[in-house]
């Protein structure tokens with residue numbers, strides 16, 4: 490096999506209560522990578538489609554090529570020739586784990602081509618370096634669910650300890666990406682560095698209850714757990730009408746609503762596809778009333794992480 494085409498899913502980090510420690514993957518949107526083994530040594534980006542020219546083609550600065558280079562060094566094959574074509578199928582800087590999806594697609598592709606010498610924990614460690622390149626900090630709540638699929642808990646960063654949680658089959662995600670710009674770096678900079686003990690207690694209760702809610706498939710417990718008293722009050726100001734949007738999502742039957750990762754995307758979990766569809770429509774309508782265009786997605790939770798796609802796209806779009 491000289492080339493491979495891989496899909497990796499978008500992800501919702503934090504899931505409201507679990508800043509930097511909870512995340513889940515969705516089946517749509519997601520990114521695609523075609524990776525080819527070529528004769529001349531070195532890793533190069535052949536093309537990036539769908540990013541509007543935003544992402545760097547320089548292999549040292551692009552996260553996908555940078556992690557593939559790191560992978561080849563780590564597996565003792567630094568001279569291997571690799572050509573990468575990236576198909577962005579989701580907005581960049583959207584809070585949907587865009588860089589993580591590309592990174593995981595690239596790593597999964599090269600690992601598969603090489604006969605899977607590295608396991609998930611080694612791939613995750615390399616992917617975290619990619620996140621550092623993309624947003625200055627190595628948080629794992631996008632790369633871990635993108636690689637493992639399903640709901641994921643990061644128990645510890647040092648050492649990295651990632652736990653795949655039970656993923657109820659009926660949960661559906663409503664995602665809306667408003668056309669406003671928020672950089673993860675900026676959204677992290679504004680967070681308070683000191684928090685009261687009482688808030689920490691509430692947050693710990695919610696994270697624990699969310700994990701229990703997933704295992705018990707208890708929608709009402711999941712719903713009660715989707716509260717954030719630490720990060721959201723600061724970040725909500727970045728999304729116009731945030732609290733009104735939450736009211737609307739809950740009125741439409743969402744179990745819970747919040748910021749996806751560091752935003753600007755917002756998401757809701759719902760107990761059915763029909764309910765998630767209504768949430769997406771209502772949220773987009775409200776944003777539009779405020780003069781904000783948006784894109785909406787309704788997706789089941791992705792359970793397997795990246796997957797190999799058959800064949801090559803004709804050209805340009807897959």
Ligand code: HSE
Pocket residue numbers: 502503508509510584586628630631673676677749750751752
């Ligand atoms: N947990 C990170 C944050 C995710 O909220 O800053 C960024 O997508």
